[in-house]
Amino acid sequence: MTDLVHDFRALHHNRAPGDPLVLPGPWDAASARAFEEAGFPALATPSAGVAASLGYADGAVPAAEMFAAVARIARAVSVPVSADLEGGYGLPPAELVARALESGVVGMNLEDTAHGSAPGTLKDPEAHADWLAEVRAEAGDRLFLNARVDSxxxxLRGTADRSAPELVADALDRARRYAAAGADCVYPIGARPADLPPLRAGLPPTLPLNALARPDGTSVTTLAQAGATRLTFGPALLHTTLTTLRNLAPHLRG
Incomplete structure (x- = not known):
């Protein structure tokens, strides 16, 4: 496992300009094997995709079921797997880290949405940074921490009353705090290509910047040129697969 974590961390650094780390998101063991067979060096599970595969709404998967699902994915492949563990399911840092390590993943995606509060509410950035620092201290170098920024x-509640530059500034402030707390990578989900250059410019040059890509949307090249060094797809690859199945299903009935 130590070698997998080392390999995963190394994949994020010293990349050529315009060559981001592309991490497809498997939702089960079969999709993970398909991505590995396609030659991807690592994978990153999407919580929404795993939720859909288990029959839950996004954000409604019990912690035990999520850990069991990502453990099946990690066991099914030989490449490193990072897991989207949402907001940590209310677990103390020591338990969260222990359960992630038990599941066989090499990293965690942890978001700053305040689950259990009004929908779309963000955590206080200082408090969240303190919590991330505790997770980092527990994990040491055994896990790669990707801090998702939901600004x-x-x-998000209240964004209609704020300008795009204000929202980008908030995302940058949060990203800086989370990086200082020990995050290995920051992920301003929802960032448009135009948002990425000021985010990239305001962060340490060696800090990986994750952006959300879409298989039928903004190209990998465009996002990379805008400053992204890591790309993930959320549940979009599952949705693409389901669209194919829905189109096929009527023909199976004859």
Whole structure:
């Protein structure tokens, strides 16, 4: 496991300009094997995709079921797997780290949405940074921490009253705090290509910057040129697969 974590961390650094780390998001063991067979060097599970595969709404998967699901994915492949563990399920840092390590993943995606509060509410950035620092202290170098920043999500409460530059500034402030707390990578989900240059410019040059890509949307090249060094897809790859199945299903009935 130590070698996998080392390999995963190394994949994020010293990349050529315009060559981001592309991490597809498997939702089960079969999709993970398909991505590995396609040659991807690592994978990153999407919590929404795993939730859909288990029959839950996004954010409604019990912690035990999420850990069991990501453990099946990690066991199914030989490449490193990072897991989207949402907001940590209310677990103390020591338990969260222990359960992640038990599941066989090499990293965690942890977001700053305040689950259990009004929908679309963000955590206080200082308090969240302190919590991330505790997670970092527990994990040491055994896990790669990707800190998701939710300021730019369209569903965020109150964003209609704030300008795009204000939202980008908030995302940058949060990203800086989380990096200082020990995050290995920051992920301003919802950032548009135009948002990425000021985010990239305001962060340490060696800090990986994760952006959300879409298989039918903004190209990998465009996001890379805008400053992204890591790309993930959320549940979009599952949705693409389901669209294919829905289109096929009527023909199976004859």
């Amino acid at each position: 730019l999500l369209p569903s």
